[in-house]
Amino acid sequence: MSAITHGATLGAHPVSAGHRVWRVVRLNLVNTRTVFVVPAIVMGSILLVNAAIWYIITATTSGTDRVDAMTGTQYSGGSFYIFVFMLVIGVQVVTATFPFALGLSATRRDFALGSGLTFVLLAAVYSIAFAALSLVERATGGWFLGGHLFTSLYFGANVGQRLLVVFFGLLFCFFVGAMGGTLFMRWRATGVMLGGAALAVVVLGALAAVSFSDSWGAVGRSLLAAGPLGIATWLLVPIAVCSIAGFTVLRRATPKS
Amino acid sequence: MTTLSSIAPAVTVDGLTRRFGSFTAVDDVSFDVSGNHIYGLLGRNGAGKTTIMQLLTGQDFATSGSISIFGESPVENADVLRNVCFIKESQRYPEDFTVAHVFRSAPWFFGNWDAAFAERLIADFRLPMSRRIKKLSRGQLSAVGVVIGLASRAPLTFFDEPYLGLDAVARQVFYDRLLADFSENPRTVILSTHLIDEVANVLDHVIVIDDGRVIMDAEAEALRGAAGTVSGTRAAVDHFAEGRTVLHRDGLGGLASATLETLTAADRAAAAAAGLEVSSVSLQQLIVQKTASTTTRELEQSA
Numbered sequence: 001m002s003a004i005t006h007g008a009t010l011g012a013h014p015v016s017a018g019h020r021v022w023r024v025v026r027l028n029l030v031n032t033r034t035v036f037v038v039p040a041i042v043m044g045s046i047l048l049v050n051a052a053i054w055y056i057i058t059a060t061t062s063g064t065d066r067v068d069a070m071t072g073t074q075y076s077g078g079s080f081y082i083f084v085f086m087l088v089i090g091v092q093v094v095t096a097t098f099p100f101a102l103g104l105s106a107t108r109r110d111f112a113l114g115s116g117l118t119f120v121l122l123a124a125v126y127s128i129a130f131a132a133l134s135l136v137e138r139a140t141g142g143w144f145l146g147g148h149l150f151t152s153l154y155f156g157a158n159v160g161q162r163l164l165v166v167f168f169g170l171l172f173c174f175f176v177g178a179m180g181g182t183l184f185m186r187w188r189a190t191g192v193m194l195g196g197a198a199l200a201v202v203v204l205g206a207l208a209a210v211s212f213s214d215s216w217g218a219v220g221r222s223l224l225a226a227g228p229l230g231i232a233t234w235l236l237v238p239i240a241v242c243s244i245a246g247f248t249v250l251r252r253a254t255p256k257s
Numbered sequence: 258m259t260t261l262s263s264i265a266p267a268v269t270v271d272g273l274t275r276r277f278g279s280f281t282a283v284d285d286v287s288f289d290v291s292g293n294h295i296y297g298l299l300g301r302n303g304a305g306k307t308t309i310m311q312l313l314t315g316q317d318f319a320t321s322g323s324i325s326i327f328g329e330s331p332v333e334n335a336d337v338l339r340n341v342c343f344i345k346e347s348q349r350y351p352e353d354f355t356v357a358h359v360f361r362s363a364p365w366f367f368g369n370w371d372a373a374f375a376e377r378l379i380a381d382f383r384l385p386m387s388r389r390i391k392k393l394s395r396g397q398l399s400a401v402g403v404v405i406g407l408a409s410r411a412p413l414t415f416f417d418e419p420y421l422g423l424d425a426v427a428r429q430v431f432y433d434r435l436l437a438d439f440s441e442n443p444r445t446v447i448l449s450t451h452l453i454d455e456v457a458n459v460l461d462h463v464i465v466i467d468d469g470r471v472i473m474d475a476e477a478e479a480l481r482g483a484a485g486t487v488s489g490t491r492a493a494v495d496h497f498a499e500g501r502t503v504l505h506r507d508g509l510g511g512l513a514s515a516t517l518e519t520l521t522a523a524d525r526a527a528a529a530a531a532g533l534e535v536s537s538v539s540l541q542q543l544i545v546q547k548t549a550s551t552t553t554r555e556l557e558q559s560a
Binding site: 010017027031034099100251 | 311315335338339340341342343348353362365366412
């Protein structure tokens, strides 16, 4: 009655570690609508709304007023949307895709590596698109209206800087979002709250250190000297912290019913 | 590279315990699952069935005790896990996933995936491919899990409450497809449910969990028809039941009935000779009365 061998052959299809990680990347990207289409549409809409505002300004002002107003668009934060969106994607990769990946018998290690790789690929795709759009913006004189969206000052002075600043910025958002999602997955709301509290302590400590040593002037000067790219490069520190801490916390995380 | 054992048993659990704070969800559980059989993991809601399955598939971590799946621990073990499929009843899916996204990605994870079979099952269960997972009915959600489990052809496949929300036709489809596919592609199946009568006929072996403990671990064939109920006058029933294991007693005035754990053919003849009426006990009745010692008939009512 009792059979000795298993009918469905064990290990019939050997799977390499690279393949196991890559299928997690594919799982994270399979819903192209959420990952690519929606952000592109929203970003396009933001550009249209901004262009409409620039047109109104151009049509209703003249002389130095117009020049002042259009120069002011260099401080436009319209493209920050993309960073917030990717932060949310980072959270959802852990809170929703992680439980499904475990249901598909992926290991936590393969999931973490695959998701980290997904973040790098997405940040690369979006920073290249962003830099390309900044070139178009420059070439068309601000979409023929003198406006700024992809060439805002925050992203650096040239296309190379913009590419790197946006790449590091997006990577930071992905990893911080995923870290938050991981704290939730492991310890629920308590984890997120304690994580937030720990972050607040670190930030307050840094502020206190700067204030008590009366070095705000020095901080301001070095930030200016570092420029957007210098500051963005420093984001590699929290990115590294989040990826190592996130993986450590995720290794023992369990999706609850 | 792989040292996975394809010698039975497929699953060995020894002294498995899982505590959540002061609550003990799984309490010193030990059992074996021999390969290429259909096992029923039965018990009331909250008995610990899902926790046990999460532990067996490395989704949760044991407080103490050991688990061996095909000879190895399942925790973070890719070689073991690719031979395992467990879509739990409360499975979460990625935000905004449609049914189509699920069935596009699932085959990447299971080496034995049968795409043609999956397509047939999707049609059988009438799953709407373009609908979002979060918009599915409870029955459609169960069907998604059932289709992944069947089409994965994983050497160790779990079905967690597969009947939840399924209508009568869909239940029959699952029952038929499972048996037909099992006979063509034998594998180890662990089916968890509290709807015992629905699955009683498919099961080779039954493990009943109550309050985190194993209270029954037996061949289904041995359980079917082993127990029996005798009824008649109180005096005759009491006399007959003396010295036997009584699972359940009922009485009304001078009449009484007693469910006895074992009732052989000779016992049945003796009971009939003593003027007692003998009736058989279904697997569900047997398990209800075994678990009813703690509390009463919720199992029966929810079924």
